[in-house]
Amino acid sequence: MNAPSEQIGETSVASRLAAVRRRIAATAERAGRSEADVRLVVVTKEVTPGRAAEAIAAGATDLGENRAQELVAKQAGLGADGERVTWHFIGTLQRNKVRDVVGRAALIHSVDSVALGRTIASRASAAGRTQDVLLEVNIAGESSKHGLAPDDVPPALDALVAETALNVRGLMTIAPESDADRARATFRALRELRDELRGRARAASLVELSMGMTSDFEAAIEEGATMVRIGSAIFGPRGH
Numbered sequence: 001m002n003a004p005s006e007q008i009g010e011t012s013v014a015s016r017l018a019a020v021r022r023r024i025a026a027t028a029e030r031a032g033r034s035e036a037d038v039r040l041v042v043v044t045k046e047v048t049p050g051r052a053a054e055a056i057a058a059g060a061t062d063l064g065e066n067r068a069q070e071l072v073a074k075q076a077g078l079g080a081d082g083e084r085v086t087w088h089f090i091g092t093l094q095r096n097k098v099r100d101v102v103g104r105a106a107l108i109h110s111v112d113s114v115a116l117g118r119t120i121a122s123r124a125s126a127a128g129r130t131q132d133v134l135l136e137v138n139i140a141g142e143s144s145k146h147g148l149a150p151d152d153v154p155p156a157l158d159a160l161v162a163e164t165a166l167n168v169r170g171l172m173t174i175a176p177e178s179d180a181d182r183a184r185a186t187f188r189a190l191r192e193l194r195d196e197l198r199g200r201a202r203a204a205s206l207v208e209l210s211m212g213m214t215s216d217f218e219a220a221i222e223e224g225a226t227m228v229r230i231g232s233a234i235f236g237p238r239g240h
Contacts, residue, residue, distance in 0.1 A: 011236075012054070013051055013054040013055050013058060013234060013235065014054065014055075014057070014058035016233060016234045016235070016236075017042070017055055017058045017059065017060060017234050018058070019233075020040065020230055020233050020234055021035075021040065023217075023218065024038055024040060024217070024221065024228070027217075027218045027221045027222060028221055030222070031221060031222045033221070037226060038221055038225060038226060038227070038228060039062055039226060039227045039228075040060070040061075040062065040227075040228060040230060041062045041063070041064040041088050041090070041210075041227055041228065041229045041230070042055050042060040042062060042063050042064065042230065042231070042234055043063075043064045043065075043066070043090065043213075043229050043230060043231030043234075044063050044064065044065060044074060044231070044235075045064075045065060045066050045067070045070070045091075045231055045238065046070075046238045047231070047235050048077075049074060049077030049078050051235060052074060052077075052078060052081075052082075053078060053081045055234065055235075056078075056081050056082075056084060056085055057081075060085065061085055061086060062085060062086045062087075062088060063082075063085050063086075063087055063088065064087075064088040064089070064090040064109075064229055064231075065087070065088070065089060065090065065091070065105075066089070066090050066091025066092070067091055068089075068093070068094075068097035068100040068101050069097075069100070071087065071089060071100065071101065071104055071105065072100055072104065075087070075104060086106045086107075087104060087105045087106055088105055088106065088107050088108075088109060088229075089101050089104075089105035089107070089108045089109065089110065090109045090110060090172075090210075090229055091110060092110055092112070092146050093108065093110050093111075093116060095115065095116055095119045098116075098119050098120050098123050099123055101120075102120060102123040102124050102127060102129075102131050103124075103127055103129065106132060107132045107133070107134065107169065108120065108131065108132070108133045108134070109133075109134045109136065109172040109210050109229075110134070110136045110146070110172065111133045111134065111135050111136060111160070111168075112135075112136040112138075112146045112147050112148055113148070113156070114156050114159045114160060117133065117135075117156070117159070117160040117163065117166060117168075118159075118160070118163060120133060120166060121160070121163035121164075121165045121166040122165075124165040124166065125164070125165035129165070130164075130165050130166070130167050131165060131166055131167065132167045132169050133160075133166060133167065133168055133169065134168070134169055134170050134171055134172040134208060134210055135148060135153060135156060135157065135160075135168060135170075135171050135172070136148065136171075136172045136173065137149075137150060137153055137171050137172070137173050137190060137193065138173070139173045139175075139186045139189045139190050139193075140173075140175065140176050140182060140186050142176060145174055147172075147173065147174075150189070150193055153171070153193060153197065154197065157197060157206075167205065168205070168206060169205060169206070169207065169208045170194060170206050170207055170208025170209055170210065170226070171190055171193065171194050171197075171206070171208070171209060171210070172209075172210035172211065173186060173187075173190045173210075173211050174211075174213070175187060175211065175212075175216055175220075177215070180216070180219065183216045183219055183220075184216075184219045184222075184223060186211075187209075187211050187212065187216075187219060187220045187223035187224070187225065188223045190209060190211055190223075191209055191223055191224040194206055194209055207226065208226045208227060209224055209225050209226050209227070210225070210226070210227040210228075210229065211223075211225045211227075211228070212225045212228040212229070212230075213228070213229050213230060213231075214230050214231065214232040214233040217230060
């Protein structure tokens, strides 16, 4: 866990970002991994362009948004600063909003159905590009969360890897809240599913594991996360 010195008195975006990076590095080392193997996606949901720009100035290279309209507005508000970073779309994506996300987000983390994946592929193909995506998996089977059931992932993967304008790069999940044991089990199960799927034809590129947020990213790193999505630990509570 983070030391008290990193909880008290460090209120700037830059200092909070540095504290998160220290925690990522320490956790990776403890797990026998390299810090370079874990990408920090700084979640700018409900954060003003000015504060997002502070994160970019402090070295953030990847920003994540979870609403299409906010992605469009945030990129417009950041201007040239926004062009310096890689954008991720991490929230539930409605099919009628795909046009606003393809071409803006380098990676869409939340493909939760074959229909959505095919809509993304169609839009990407029309734009003459290939869109990187992750399949969202509801590992814990929570009714409050989106995502494919684990048993539905293999056929969905088979269907979507056939789409030439789509590049399925890995899996994403959101762990149960306020239950550290279930969260860790969720992360471990996602890693095991990814490893099993990589043995399938045309799935060798399935390398990414997007899992872990402010409350549980250390456990996610220990279980193999290649991307963690962190907002509150850097910007404070939403709306601040």
